[in-house]
Amino acid sequence: MYTQAMDTMGRDGPGEGAARPVRSVEEMQRERHLQERFDARIDDGGFIEAKDWMPENYRRTLLRQISQHAHSEIVGMLPEGNWITRAPTLKRKAILMAKVQDEGGHGLYLYAAAETLGSSRDEMLGALHSGRAKYSSIFNYPTLTWADIGVIGWLVDGAAIMNQVPICRCSYAPYARAMVRICREESFHQRQGYDSLLVMMKEGTEAQRAMVQDAVDRWWWPCLMMFGPTDDQSPNSAQSMRWGIKRISNDDLRQKFVDATVPQAEVLGVTLPDPDLKWNEARQHWDFGPIDWAEFWRVVGGDGPCNRERLQMRVDAWEEGAWVREAALAHARKHTEPEKVSA
Numbered sequence: 001m002y003t004q005a006m007d008t009m010g011r012d013g014p015g016e017g018a019a020r021p022v023r024s025v026e027e028m029q030r031e032r033h034l035q036e037r038f039d040a041r042i043d044d045g046g047f048i049e050a051k052d053w054m055p056e057n058y059r060r061t062l063l064r065q066i067s068q069h070a071h072s073e074i075v076g077m078l079p080e081g082n083w084i085t086r087a088p089t090l091k092r093k094a095i096l097m098a099k100v101q102d103e104g105g106h107g108l109y110l111y112a113a114a115e116t117l118g119s120s121r122d123e124m125l126g127a128l129h130s131g132r133a134k135y136s137s138i139f140n141y142p143t144l145t146w147a148d149i150g151v152i153g154w155l156v157d158g159a160a161i162m163n164q165v166p167i168c169r170c171s172y173a174p175y176a177r178a179m180v181r182i183c184r185e186e187s188f189h190q191r192q193g194y195d196s197l198l199v200m201m202k203e204g205t206e207a208q209r210a211m212v213q214d215a216v217d218r219w220w221w222p223c224l225m226m227f228g229p230t231d232d233q234s235p236n237s238a239q240s241m242r243w244g245i246k247r248i249s250n251d252d253l254r255q256k257f258v259d260a261t262v263p264q265a266e267v268l269g270v271t272l273p274d275p276d277l278k279w280n281e282a283r284q285h286w287d288f289g290p291i292d293w294a295e296f297w298r299v300v301g302g303d304g305p306c307n308r309e310r311l312q313m314r315v316d317a318w319e320e321g322a323w324v325r326e327a328a329l330a331h332a333r334k335h336t337e338p339e340k341v342s343a
Helices: 026-045 056-081 088-114 121-128 148-168 174-203 206-225 239-242 250-268 294-301 306-319 323-335
Strands: 278-280 286-287
Touching: 026 056, 056 088, 056 121, 056 239, 088 174, 088 250, 121 278, 121 306, 148 174, 148 206, 148 250, 174 250, 174 286, 206 250, 206 294, 250 286, 306 323
Parallel strands: none
Antiparallel strands: 278 286
């Protein structure tokens, strides 16, 4: 759902920079030939499949991005799942349950895509639960009222769609294929969130309208941060765009999101919390104010409002569900092992 973390990682680990084994001339020539074929396919807009040769840095970049995208889907279930029992109507409860279920499915699609790059699901989840892997900073903010659920659908999922539609053309085919279905379902999530807010704003009480405005005030700036650092502070973006992993820069995606969202806010009747927001006739875009990047890096670094709570909830869920995984594995073994022939 959220690919921000590819721009917020440091070095890949202690193994980076280690001495490489000496290779023969034949091995170097073969690798150069494979690199040339890979580059030609990328330049032609083609796709790389799991069994195709790829540069190690390309593989590592994809693995980091896809696994962290999967982590974001799984962690993203937590703030919304907290409201399933408190949804105001049976209709809203059913919609929210379906949405949370979708997000779990998205995580599974993405973990499966990441596994094609040589990492096991246990390894990826271990990195998440130990705090070594990142997930989108947006899920480290609290959901204080029912209006937050609508705003997450409208703004958070709206930003995710803006980010993810270009990934349907990602050069790595397993990732691109997974994103096609994910984007269709995210479009439903965005529409249901907007519809929920529209009902509250048009048919609700004054207190409900104030609740919606308060939620918009709290979520607007973190949503703009979802697209990652500005292009001049995003060292990984240029290479990712060269490889076709990323198709549109952070700043361009952020601008597209603002341009799409301002008219929707006007229909809703809410005010976006930015005094600098104004239409720029010369640029044919909406200008917006400065983002508090200090807050962004603080949340990414683990000091957001809910970082510790979210990670602990995820670890608790994993540990409490151990018996389900064990039972499923036992059932699978029972049906795959050959039956013993009685004497």
